[in-house]
Amino acid sequence: MKLGRVENDGSVFLAAFEGDRVVDLNAVCRQMLADRGAADPAGKANALIPPDPIDFITGGSVSLSAAREVLDYAGKRNFSFEGAVFFQSAVTFRASHRPPKIVCTGTNYEDYRKLIGIEYSPVPLVFLKSPSAVIGHEETIQIPVGYGIIYHEWEFSCVISKRCRNVPAEHAGEVIFGYTIVNDITGRSLEANNREFQPWGKNMDTFAPMGPWIVTPDEMPPDIYNLKTLRRRNGKVECESNTSNMRLGFGEIIEFVTNFWTLEPGDVVTTATPPAGPFEPGDILEAEIEGIGVLRNPVEGVEVDPKYARLINLQEIV
Numbered sequence: 001m002k003l004g005r006v007e008n009d010g011s012v013f014l015a016a017f018e019g020d021r022v023v024d025l026n027a028v029c030r031q032m033l034a035d036r037g038a039a040d041p042a043g044k045a046n047a048l049i050p051p052d053p054i055d056f057i058t059g060g061s062v063s064l065s066a067a068r069e070v071l072d073y074a075g076k077r078n079f080s081f082e083g084a085v086f087f088q089s090a091v092t093f094r095a096s097h098r099p100p101k102i103v104c105t106g107t108n109y110e111d112y113r114k115l116i117g118i119e120y121s122p123v124p125l126v127f128l129k130s131p132s133a134v135i136g137h138e139e140t141i142q143i144p145v146g147y148g149i150i151y152h153e154w155e156f157s158c159v160i161s162k163r164c165r166n167v168p169a170e171h172a173g174e175v176i177f178g179y180t181i182v183n184d185i186t187g188r189s190l191e192a193n194n195r196e197f198q199p200w201g202k203n204m205d206t207f208a209p210m211g212p213w214i215v216t217p218d219e220m221p222p223d224i225y226n227l228k229t230l231r232r233r234n235g236k237v238e239c240e241s242n243t244s245n246m247r248l249g250f251g252e253i254i255e256f257v258t259n260f261w262t263l264e265p266g267d268v269v270t271t272a273t274p275p276a277g278p279f280e281p282g283d284i285l286e287a288e289i290e291g292i293g294v295l296r297n298p299v300e301g302v303e304v305d306p307k308y309a310r311l312i313n314l315q316e317i318v
Contacts, residue, residue, distance in 0.1 A: 003213055
């Protein structure tokens with residue numbers, strides 16, 4: 001199942017994606033329950049298909065079972081639900097949810113590590129990215145003018161299903177709700193100037209595009225560590241890689257992280273980027289991962305106070 005959030009006519013709702021159709025799960029669930037003569041179909045629908053995506057994720061197998069029943073019901077009605085089923089062209093994508101935290105992993109693709117000459121690390125290199133940086137598919141990345149080179153880092157990621165600590169690698173699948181793409185947009189000049197500036201360069205508003213949706217594990221290809229990945233700029237492929245180039249999988253990363261941090265429902269864990277590259281205002285970025293789809297975002301420049309670039313001599317970094 002592909003799950004996300006979209007907006008139509010000012011209303012944002014939790015949706016499932018079936019081909020080019022977008023199904024408002026809660027609205028169709030209300031109709032299904034009403035057709036079956038249920039009392040208080042709206043209240044029961046909210047219990048079965050919580051409108052809040054974190055609540056839905058927390059519901060785990062119960063939420064997913066209800067969503068599958070709703071989709072089956074919609075399919076038998078040929079998806080004919082006015083105001084509850086739309087074509088993708090009629091909706092605006094939003095981020096699937098606001099993660100409590102985003103746990104990013106660095107330097108995990110061997111093709112990129114060798115390319116940039118970073119020393120091999122015996123442990124996962126993890127850091128946090130701010131939830132306030134999250135935007136959705138087709139939303140605009142805003143980069144600050146005058147603050148150097150900005151990189152597009154595109155990362156195969158998972159969404160955590162339950163509160164967990166001390167998860168063995170072999171049991172990591174039990175705490176994964178689904179998979180998505182996160183673009184770890186990075187102020188490359190800032191972090192090259194001083195590693196202490198990395199949080200600044202990683203956490204600006206719009207610097208965490210995520211989507212286009214969450215794909216549940218049952219709909220992913222059997223081997224998630226052999227997926228084709230592409231990075232495009234303005235329609236041109238600038239890098240092609242494969243998840244087989246990852247040194248550490250979700251199991252090893254989650255095991256490491258949960259030794260020290262508690263993960264919560266809706267948290268996102270990334271696996272780092274294949275070879276990344278720069279981009280500029282006016283570009284259109286696309287990240288594609290086999291089994292998930294394409295996350296696309298236009299880019300614009302925004303004017304910010306230039307004094308901070310002068311204070312750190314950022315103009316010397318190219």
